[in-house]
Amino acid sequence: MRQKLRLKKLKHIYIHWPFCKNKCLYCDFISFKNHEEFVKDYHDALCKQIKLFAENNKDKWKFEIETIFFGGGTPSLYPLDLLKDLFSVLNSNFNLEDVKEVTIEVNPVSVIKEHLKTWKNLGINRLSIGVQILDEIILQKLNRIQPDQDVFNLVKIVPDYFENISVDLILGLPGTTLSKWSNTLKKIVLWPIKHISVYFLTTYDKTPLFYKVKNKDITLFDENDLISFYELTVDFLKDNGFEQYEISNFAKPGFESIHNKAYWDRKPYQGFGLSASSFDGKFRFVNEKNLLRFIKCCNQKYEKLYCYQEKLSKDEEFLERLMLGLRQKKGIDLHRMLYFLKGEKKNKFLNVLIDLEKRSLIHNRGGKIYLTLKGIMLENEVILKLI
Ligand SMILES: C[S@@+](CC[C@H](N)C(=O)[O-])C[C@H]1O[C@@H](n2cnc3c(N)ncnc32)[C@H](O)[C@@H]1O
Ligand code: SF4
Known part of the structure; x- marks a missing residue:
């Protein structure tokens, strides 16, 4: 008798949206500004990759999806009609009945009620809002145009639609002072949010920030200053009900990110879109990073879609x-x-x-x-x- 193979379960999906309104000087993510003419082609390619993957892997995986993460770039810029189309592709290719967490990364500028309503109707149930620091002058110097008032307006309307809200902060942005940082922390813990990520500013090679630091136009904090900021942050968030569960992540009880925990526990996940990575339990894959080549690869049914593939020793x-x-x-x-x-x-x-x-x-x-x-x-x- 032929033995029936037990299929592995695929529970986690990442989807990359590589477009932004502006490029922040510190950013190393694969994202482009002024590329509106590619949006529709990219969306079509994304849908094709999803369909091809599901078709080619249905004998290998059981698709019982628990988390989906829309990252970027700025996925809050995903045109809503196209996003609806993407969800219908997801629904027809995967079992989404057991989905627990669907996150979208949100840049606070230019989000309106219509977005929130549509995201909620589509099944998105977690927002990760990139605040970084509540100081529009500091951010402006890093080419991030984010009026504080836009953040406050968004935070006012989001709870009408979502309970599970996360905020991203960056510690160590040039121009940060103890009072500006404390002011940010004091304000955000009063918001109806459940999760906070606090990242140390990383100066990635060849970013505009990297060259500004190299040319001494920008001076970064030294390690001791960062330690003081970080200690203050950890203590303050703890006193305000946010438990630290990872170096950069703090949550109210029961609101740890399921998706991120899957990465840290080395669970298999599948990444769709430009530069997205995947892990099948043994091999790691990274999708093509060049926008035009990615679109072409998806049209040509996968050929050379991965720019990188390795099995860890x-x-x-x-x-x-x-x-x-x-x-x-x-x-x-x-x-x-x-x-x-x-x-x-x-x-x-x-x-x-x-x-x-x-x-x-x-x-x-x-x-x-x-x-x-x-x-x-x-x-x-x-x-x-x-x-
Ligand atoms: C892809 S971005 C999130 C969404 C959106 N693009 C935004 O910036 O608001 C994910 C997060 O990474 C963090 N991040 C980006 N570049 C960073 C850097 N150089 N160092 C530390 N954190 C960084 C920011 O907190 C940002 O919110
Ligand atoms: S908005 Fe986010 S993804 Fe876009 S450039 Fe800024 S940090 Fe990078």
């Missing part, structure tokens, strides 16, 4: 588990990590752990290890010591 998997696990408050299971190590390597790892614990860089609670506050600030050093 055991060492790389160990490193990845370490990096993703140490950042989460639930930590990583020490015994599980030891499974990757043999002989001398295992002894060295255990000795380094003892040393890191003595230096208060990691906690070891009942075999679960995770970074302390000091460890978070010295994350790279901790990881380097451990590998």
Whole structure:
């Protein structure tokens, strides 16, 4: 008798929308401004990729989707008629009955009630609003045109449609002062939001910010200043009911992001769209990053759609588990990590752990290890010591 193969479950989907009104100087995401003429072609390509994937993989995966994440770029700019069309493609290719979380990243400027109403009707149930800091002058200098009043207006109307609201902040933007940062935190904890992400400003290679720093037009904060800002943030958010569950993420009880947790726990996910990455449990794939080539690949049924594909070695998997696990408050299971190590390597790892614990860089609670506050600030050093 032929044995029936048990299909793996695909539960998480990422969809990339690579268009923005403006390009912020610090941004390294694949996104373009002034590309309106490509919007329809890109949407068609996205739909084609989804259909092709579902068709080609129905014998490999059971599509029981639990989370969908619309990231960008600025997916809040997705024209509503096209977004409706995309949802009908999703619905006809995947089982969405068990969907728990559908997030859309929102740039607060130019969102109106019509967007909120349509998103809600389509099944979107979580908004991630990019606020960064409540100071339009700081943002303007980084080419982010975001009047504070637009943010306040949006926050006023969003709760009529959504309960699960998240806000993104960036810590360390040039021009930030203690009072400006505290003012932002004090205001946002009063909003009816459930989740806050606080990212450290990263200066990515070859971004306009990178060159401004290189030419000394912009000076960044030093590490000690960032530590003070971060400590203040963690304490303040905790006092106001937001539990930290990962280095950059804070949530009211029950509102941790299911989608992000799937990434950190190395669950399979499928990415659709330009530059989107996917993981099938063994291999990582990254879609084509060139807009015209991406559109062409989808029209030609996939040919050379991936610009990158790799299977992680055991060492790389160990490193990845370490990096993703140490950042989460639930930590990583020490015994599980030891499974990757043999002989001398295992002894060295255990000795380094003892040393890191003595230096208060990691906690070891009942075999679960995770970074302390000091460890978070010295994350790279901790990881380097451990590998
Ligand atoms: C793709 S963007 C979100 C949506 C929208 N494009 C926006 O900017 O409002 C995701 C988030 O990444 C964060 N981010 C972007 N560039 C960053 C950088 N260089 N360093 C730290 N955080 C960054 C911001 O907090 C931003 O809200
Ligand atoms: S709006 Fe968001 S995606 Fe667009 S350039 Fe700014 S940070 Fe990048």
